[in-house]
Amino acid sequence: MSNTVAVIVRDDESIVLVDAGLSEAACREPGKNVGHVRARFLSIQTTPEDAVAIQLEKRGLRRENVKAIIATHLHFDHVGGVRDFPNAELIVSKEELDAFSWRRTDLGYDKRDLKLEQRIVPVELEDGAREGFAKSLDLFEDDSVHLLDAQGHTPGAIAVAIASGGKHFIHVGDAVYNVKELDLADCGLISRFNRWDKSKHRACRDALREARKTTTLVPSHDAAIFSTLPTVPAKGVARRA
Numbered sequence: 001m002s003n004t005v006a007v008i009v010r011d012d013e014s015i016v017l018v019d020a021g022l023s024e025a026a027c028r029e030p031g032k033n034v035g036h037v038r039a040r041f042l043s044i045q046t047t048p049e050d051a052v053a054i055q056l057e058k059r060g061l062r063r064e065n066v067k068a069i070i071a072t073h074l075h076f077d078h079v080g081g082v083r084d085f086p087n088a089e090l091i092v093s094k095e096e097l098d099a100f101s102w103r104r105t106d107l108g109y110d111k112r113d114l115k116l117e118q119r120i121v122p123v124e125l126e127d128g129a130r131e132g133f134a135k136s137l138d139l140f141e142d143d144s145v146h147l148l149d150a151q152g153h154t155p156g157a158i159a160v161a162i163a164s165g166g167k168h169f170i171h172v173g174d175a176v177y178n179v180k181e182l183d184l185a186d187c188g189l190i191s192r193f194n195r196w197d198k199s200k201h202r203a204c205r206d207a208l209r210e211a212r213k214t215t216t217l218v219p220s221h222d223a224a225i226f227s228t229l230p231t232v233p234a235k236g237v238a239r240r241a
């Protein structure tokens with residue numbers, strides 16, 4: 001299973017990530033860091049070089065310049081890597097942060113991920129409906145990034161819309177595990193197994209179905225979408241954003 005992290009390089013060279021993948025430590029020793037049962041159940045196969053901080057540095061992007069990480073949700077494979085970015089604040093929906101503290105039955109949450117985290121910025125999606133989603137929030141004044149309500153997989157999941165170079169993407173996290181799921185009457189098996197709320201998940205999928213007519217949807221774990229992502233040369237190395 002792939003794990004896609006969106007990388008937004010701003011004009012002032014600061015970097016914003018959407019999710020952060022697994023930490024360097026977890027990529028080096030998955031069992032020891034995310035739990036042996038979980039690592040074996042999910043068959044996590046990583047090398048140290050898979051950590052997002054390392055991948056960025058190989059492309060000339062310094063981890064110190066990552067100023068914000070937007071969490072689509074707080075499952076460990078999306079925020080475990082936050083600890084590798086010392087200057088980043090973690091932007092997360094208030095509902096998701098609340099759920100992280102009370103939902104003990106969700107095995108995707110790992111309390112260790114935010115234990116030492118001092119830089120959490122909970123946000124409320126208060127800008128109203130947008131692009132077929134019930135709630136939204138503009139993150140920057142230039143309208144380059146906005147958050148969309150994608151509740152269903154978890155109580156406070158968000159999707160992140162990114163405008164770049166005349167193109168438009170929505171990083172959907174785990175709202176669906178692959179784009180093809182949207183063609184099914186219900187959803188894929190993994191989505192069904194992992195969703196928190198059936199009707200909210202259905203509403204989210206309806207919004208995604210509409211959105212994909214005009215934008216590129218990027219699920220976190222869909223390797224098939226790689227070919228649709230922009231590739232930008234950076235210091236001689238192809239970079240995917």
Ligand SMILES: [Zn+2]
Pocket residue numbers: 073075108153174
């Ligand atoms: Zn998830």
